[in-house]
Amino acid sequence: MLQKILSNKIRLAQFLFLVGLLILIRAFEDILFYDPFLDYFKNDFANLPLPNFIPFQLFFGLLFRFTMNTVLSLGIIYVLFKDVQMVKFALVLYYFFFMLLIISFFFIIYYVNGHNNLALFYVRRFLIQPIFVILFVPAFYYQKQK
Template identity: 40%
Template sequence: MRKGLVILVCAVLIIALGCIRIFQQQLFYDPLLLFFESAYLYDASLPQLDFIKLIVHTGIRFWLNASISIVFILLLFRSSENFKILLLIYAATFILLLTAFALVLNSYTIELNLLLFYIRRFLIQPMLLLILIPAFYYQRLKSSA
């Protein structure tokens, strides 16, 4: 792929991630959005929520962000070996975090606010992308040295 085209596609992917964030209220069911904006500071209880719907929408959002992130990383580092590793990392992270998210939601107390916040943040935002780009870059530097 030409360098200019790669840059253009990467820019489109970044815009897509931004659009997911901008239109999150229209695209996904997430009553915790408003809760974590301010209600968690003064209210000890979670808002009314449909547990299954929240888990499904959180999973969809995770995999939408993950798909865009995987394509982005593959374009940057152009190695078919990376695809299997990325899929494994994202699948393991998804299983671990979604399980933790469900458990914290089921046994919620005010002491779990921050834990719930950060687990949810890793699930709904492309945080792994920010961690994996430097990791793959470092790996490429080490393998070429």
């Protein structure tokens, strides 16, 4: 598969452009998104109380960031596989995982009362980083080979 990508320079340029946009999202996260947990998790968060936040603003900030990462990740999947059905399936998976993760995120904040900050850290990490594309690309490649 890597040989196919390297032989097709337009697809390689598209792939690199989309990955570059994912990098830019990460580089400008402080400017683009409302997330008081950015600074919180850069410190020794195990001993700190949760930061003050506005729930609706935090929800929409996470939704906006997850949506941007999802759109770019779906673009990467399409560029790599040129399969619309695969992209539709990935979209359903992204939607399902977003619902599961956002409910878990706010459940941990409100009902665990800061006693499990590590779980909050990892749930939030899956919401704000394009981790699913790293999981989906090898899985879809394997599925396509079968």
